[in-house]
Ligand SMILES: [Zn+2]
């Protein structure tokens with residue numbers, strides 16, 4: 044399938060020549076549902092995993108919803124729940140100092156419960172979860188990745204449940220030589236009970252597209268440039284941050300489309316790490332579709348109009364109407380309150396979002412997971428950042 048990002052209405056590097064040196068190329072992956080083979084690049088599997096190599100398991104203690112059955116175990120859980128309720132009541136009353144004092148006791152109880160669970164459930168599935176395939180990139184498709192010498196496949200797997208410190212999935216990266224893999228392993232089924240559904244991708248093929256990007260708003264080199272961009276935006280229908288700089292969605296390399304503030308990871312040897320991969324819950328937000336929704340996707344999408352307005356009591360609201368419908372502020376009331384007619388602002392939005400065709404992920408609250416790699420260290424250490432709206 045072909046996906047083409049719309050051409051930019053404005054070349055920001057012509058208007059602001061100092062941006063020319065910050066241009067980077069990202070590879071938008073444009074996931075679409077379809078099953079690749081293990082000898083092809085894909086998102087969500089299948090992987091060229093050697094049959095004689097153990098499937099990776101995450102061995103961090105995962106949340107386990109099963110109750111304990113022994114009398115001692117039930118007593119521990121009763122005390123834990125009682126303490127939990129007491130801490131909540133104190134927090135509501137604003138007594139955070141006492142909550143803090145109880146926290147150590149709470150943690151000790153949690154540790155005892157976990158130990159009891161290990162004893163009661165000898166086959167404890169929460170102790171180890173099979174990791175799930177997220178991405179596989181062959182060098183021939185993504186030559187811009189920092190493949191270590193002698194490798195031509197990059198594989199990303201993650202554990203599909205929340206992990207500290209970001210409360211998101213926990214990824215790992217493998218680099219291997221495809222020629223050395225003869226027999227291919229079958230991925231184990233994910234643990235449906237303990238996995239977070241939103242972290243289990245639907246297998247997709249990819250259609251890599253290279254797009255030139257400029258630094259996101261907070262990655263710009265100076266406040267002075269941000270101020271000049273703001274002044275320039277006043278006469279434009281385009282916004283630098285939303286439309287003209289960084290591509291949203293699942294992509295390799297280039298700038299990062301931060302949901303929150305930028306982070307700049309370094310490896311243990313103080314090398315600046317590079318953006319390796321973004322895995323996104325959404326390929327294109329409804330506010331930026333004009334710039335980033337591929338023209339082929341636009342042709343398949345139904346559009347509607349979003350109408351925002353102020354009410355006479357000072358509150359604001361919005362509604363969605365069909366493309367051909369007309370919004371009449373005089374005839375619209377909400378809880379008996381009238382609309383201020385001159386406050387009405389309409390914009391076109393995609394009615395069907397394109398997500399059902401893609402990976403189908405929901406990471407936290409429409410979050411993105413960012414992976415970084417050190418291209419200098421031979422073992423290619425990675426760093427992970429997870430951000431939500
Ligand atoms: Zn895990």
Ligand SMILES: [Zn+2]
Pocket residue numbers: 310311312313314417418419420
């Ligand atoms: Zn390094």
